Amino acid sequence: MSDQGTAGATSPRLSGQQYRELFEESHDAILITERDGVILDANHAASEFFAWPHADFIGMNVRRIYANAEDRARFQGQIEREGFVRDFEVVCVTRDGRRLDCLMTTVVRRAPDGSVSGYQGIVRDISERKQLERERREYHDQLRSLATELVVMEDRERRRIALDLHDRIGQILAVSQIKVEALRQAAGDGERQVLLNDLHGLLDQMNDDVRSLMSDLSPPVLHDLGLVPGLQSLAGRLEQELGLRVRIESEGDCEVPDKDLRASLYRCIRELLLNVTRHAGTDAAGVSLRREGAELRVVVEDSGRGFDPLHPEGIRHRFGFGLFSIRECMTQAGGSFHIESTPGQGTRCRLTVPGQGRKGGSR
Numbered sequence: 001m002s003d004q005g006t007a008g009a010t011s012p013r014l015s016g017q018q019y020r021e022l023f024e025e026s027h028d029a030i031l032i033t034e035r036d037g038v039i040l041d042a043n044h045a046a047s048e049f050f051a052w053p054h055a056d057f058i059g060m061n062v063r064r065i066y067a068n069a070e071d072r073a074r075f076q077g078q079i080e081r082e083g084f085v086r087d088f089e090v091v092c093v094t095r096d097g098r099r100l101d102c103l104m105t106t107v108v109r110r111a112p113d114g115s116v117s118g119y120q121g122i123v124r125d126i127s128e129r130k131q132l133e134r135e136r137r138e139y140h141d142q143l144r145s146l147a148t149e150l151v152v153m154e155d156r157e158r159r160r161i162a163l164d165l166h167d168r169i170g171q172i173l174a175v176s177q178i179k180v181e182a183l184r185q186a187a188g189d190g191e192r193q194v195l196l197n198d199l200h201g202l203l204d205q206m207n208d209d210v211r212s213l214m215s216d217l218s219p220p221v222l223h224d225l226g227l228v229p230g231l232q233s234l235a236g237r238l239e240q241e242l243g244l245r246v247r248i249e250s251e252g253d254c255e256v257p258d259k260d261l262r263a264s265l266y267r268c269i270r271e272l273l274l275n276v277t278r279h280a281g282t283d284a285a286g287v288s289l290r291r292e293g294a295e296l297r298v299v300v301e302d303s304g305r306g307f308d309p310l311h312p313e314g315i316r317h318r319f320g321f322g323l324f325s326i327r328e329c330m331t332q333a334g335g336s337f338h339i340e341s342t343p344g345q346g347t348r349c350r351l352t353v354p355g356q357g358r359k360g361g362s363r
Helices: 002-008 016-025 044-047 069-083 127-186 189-217 220-225 227-242 261-279 312-319 321-332
Strands: 029-034 039-041 086-094 100-112 116-125 244-252 284-292 295-302 336-341 348-352
Touching: 002 336, 029 044, 039 044, 044 116, 069 086, 069 100, 069 295, 100 127, 127 189, 220 227, 220 261, 227 261, 227 284, 261 295, 261 321, 261 348, 321 336, 321 348
Parallel strands: 244 284
Antiparallel strands: 029 039, 029 116, 086 100, 100 116, 284 295, 295 348, 336 348
């Protein structure tokens, strides 16, 4: 009994062959180095990970895989103090120059006299995770910046409306009051008729100004007649006010019954057209709408100066937070937003709205 119990309590040791098989079959990069960094052994996963031929990798100094020399010093200081490191973050560099975010988990190897002779550890690639973290931080930063920008834009819009009311409606009302007072004191019918004609003209002008302000704030055509008539009305105003000729083309049922989604899509298209007037260096643009299956696809394009969509500064210069807000709007709606542009060859922006934008929704 006691012999059986003792045998059962004893952990079997791996043979040299078994250890070697586990070492080589591991999908993680495993390195064994001397204290000064010379690589004594590495599995094939390690040589593939760092893009070195296995024969060249053995005998190389591990410092060559560190992108920053100070990281090696930090690593060595910690492992010498504590005897191990766990999840040590470091940027490694491969033979072909790729930089990888990595985690190292390493223990010391000791000589028979107990002194540190080297290190043995595992290296894992976390580049994808780090990239996702960077993108998430950037996304949250953009959201915060967008929220700030929206507050500023809202305040700016309030001031613009207040100025319009003062300069247009307020001045007309002030002149009208003067005309009414003059009408009270008019001596004859001829003078009264002139004043009445003046008042009629002022009221017509005020009516036009009020309609213009209403169209800027919430276009009645968009809500009463639909997306395409709303865009045609927008095109007329842009040509009249900014000199931009906009061609509107539609194919099939391009209506968006959901009022909120329709208004959001309208605002996105309006923002893209305003960007044409600001940056494209052209006085013409096109908007095409087409139903493809359950999706509504909208293309806003111009043949202006274009830009490099892969260059962050080009994107920020052309769109600023407008790009981020459009992309957010389309993402929230379950759609998408893509940009194609080449310097000197214009810009093409494509927006997609999913099936729920169609009458009755998708089935």
